[in-house]
Amino acid sequence: MQHVLVTGGAGFIGANFVHHLLTHTDARVTVLDKLTYAASEASLAEADPARCELVVGDVADPEVVDRLVSGVDAVVHFAAESHNDNSLDDPSPFIRTNLVGTFTLLEAVRRHGVRLHHVSTDEVYGDLELDAPQRFTEETPYRPSSPYSASKAGSDHLVRAWVRSFGVHATISNCSNNYGPWQHVEKFIPRQVTNLLMGGRVKLYGTGENVRDWIHVEDHSSAVLAILERGRAGETYLIGADGEKNNLDVVRMVLRLLGRAEDDFDHVTDRAGHDLRYAIDSTKLREELGWRPSYEDFESGLEQTIGWYRDHEDWWRPHKEAVEQGYAAKGQ
Ligand code: NAD
Numbered sequence: 076m077q078h079v080l081v082t083g084g085a086g087f088i089g090a091n092f093v094h095h096l097l098t099h100t101d102a103r104v105t106v107l108d109k110l111t112y113a114a115s116e117a118s119l120a121e122a123d124p125a126r127c128e129l130v131v132g133d134v135a136d137p138e139v140v141d142r143l144v145s146g147v148d149a150v151v152h153f154a155a156e157s158h159n160d161n162s163l164d165d166p167s168p169f170i171r172t173n174l175v176g177t178f179t180l181l182e183a184v185r186r187h188g189v190r191l192h193h194v195s196t197d198e199v200y201g202d203l204e205l206d207a208p209q210r211f212t213e214e215t216p217y218r219p220s221s222p223y224s225a226s227k228a229g230s231d232h233l234v235r236a237w238v239r240s241f242g243v244h245a246t247i248s249n250c251s252n253n254y255g256p257w258q259h260v261e262k263f264i265p266r267q268v269t270n271l272l273m274g275g276r277v278k279l280y281g282t283g284e285n286v287r288d289w290i291h292v293e294d295h296s297s298a299v300l301a302i303l304e305r306g307r308a309g310e311t312y313l314i315g316a317d318g319e320k321n322n323l324d325v326v327r328m329v330l331r332l333l334g335r336a337e338d339d340f341d342h343v344t345d346r347a348g349h350d351l352r353y354a355i356d357s358t359k360l361r362e363e364l365g366w367r368p369s370y371e372d373f374e375s376g377l378e379q380t381i382g383w384y385r386d387h388e389d390w391w392r393p394h395k396e397a398v399e400q401g402y403a404a405k406g407q
C-alpha cells in the first residue's frame with residue numbers, strides 16, 4: 076500500500092488511525108473529510124505534511140470521491156455521523172452520510188478496482204441481556220435499534236452486496252465502544268471528564284446498568300490495519316478487547332480518578348430505546364490475524380485519557396458550552 080484514502084480522517088477514530096498508519100507503514104495518506112461539527116483539523120496538525128494531505132469534501136459527492144479513489148491503492152472508510160443521541164433528534168444527515176456516502180464510495184471503488192475497508196459498529200447487532208453468556212460474533216443477526224445503528228447496518232449490507240454482486244474487494248469490521256484522545260465532548264467518557272474538569276457534575280442516563288465493551292482507540296487502529304493488510308476479501312471481523320463495564324462503574328471510576336466521591340453524580344433522562352448491553356467475541360480476529368489489544372487494563376487507559384483532556388482544554392473548551400446546552404434542553 077503506497078497511498079491510502081482515509082474518509083472521516085479528521086474525526087476521533089479516523090485521526091488516531093491516520094497517525095497509526097503514518098507511524099507503522101510507509102504509506103502516504105489522503106484524508107477526505109467534510110469537517111462537520113465532529114471534526115478537528117487540530118487532530119492532524121502533527122501529521123507530516125509530506126505524507127498526509129487533507130481534502131475537505133463530502134463522501135456523498137461522486138465527483139470528489141471518484142477523483143480521490145482513482146489515485147489510491149486502498150480506502151479506509153470512517154466517515155459517518157456517529158452519535159446516537161443526535162440521530163434521535165434528526166436522522167436525516169445519518170441517512171445521507173452513512174448510507175448515500177457509503178454507496179458513493181462503493182461505486183467509485185468498483186469503477187477503479189480499489190481495495191476498501193469499511194469501519195462499522197457492534198450496534199448493528201442490537202443489544203444483549205445483562206449477565207447472559209452470549210456475546211456478538213460475526214454470525215449474529217442484524218437487529219439495530221436507533222437511526223444511527225440502522226444507518227450503519229444499512230451501510231454494512233451495501234458493502235456485502237457490492238462484494239457479492241460486483242466482486243468488490245472489501246472487508247468490514249464491527250468494533251465496540253472506543254475511548255481515548257480526540258473524542259468529541261458529546262460522547263460519554265469525554266463528557267463526564269470535561270464536566271468534572273470544569274467543576275460541573277457527571278450525568279448518567281437512567282440507572283446506569285447499561286453495559287458497553289470498551290476498547291482503546293489505539294487498539295481499534297491496530298486491528299483495522301491488520302485487517303487492511305492481512306484480512307480476507309469479503310470477510311467481516313469483530314473488534315473488541317474484553318472491556319465490558321456498566322456505565323455506573325465507569326462513572327464511579329472517573330469520579331475516583333478525579334478525586335471526587337463516587338456517588339457525586341446526577342441521574343438524568345434516559346436515552347429513548349437505550350441499548351442494554353454490547354459485548355464482542357473477537358476470536359476470529361485474534362486467531363486468524365494474530366491481533367491482540369495493547370491496552371488490557373481499562374483503568375490505566377482511562378487515567379491516561381483523563382490526563383489528555385486535562386492537557387488539551389484549549390481543544391475541547393470551545394465546543395463544551397453548546398453541547399451542554401443541547402443536553403440540558405432535553406433534560407440530560
Ligand atoms: P466522529 O463523529 O468523531 O468522526 C466522524 C468524522 O467523519 C468527522 O471528522 C466528520 O467531519 C466526518 N464526516 C461526517 N460526515 C461526512 C461526510 N458526509 N463526508 C466526509 N466526512 C464526513 O466519529 P468516530 O467516533 O471517529 O467514528 C468513526 C467511525 O467509526 C464511524 O463510522 C463510526 O460508525 C465507527 N465506530 C465508532 C465507534 C466509537 O466508539 N466511536 C465504535 C465503532 C465504530
Ligand code: TDX
Pocket residue numbers: 157158159160195196197198251252253261262263264266278279280281285286287322346
Ligand atoms: O451523558 C451521557 N450519559 C450516559 O449515561 C452520555 C453521552 C451517554 N451515556 C450512556 C449512553 C450509553 O449507554 O453512556 C453509554 C455510551 O454512550 P455514547 O458515548 O453516546 O456511546 P454509544 O451510544 O454506546 O455509541 C458509541 O459506541 C458505538 C459511539 O458513539 C458509536 O459511534 C459507536 O458505533
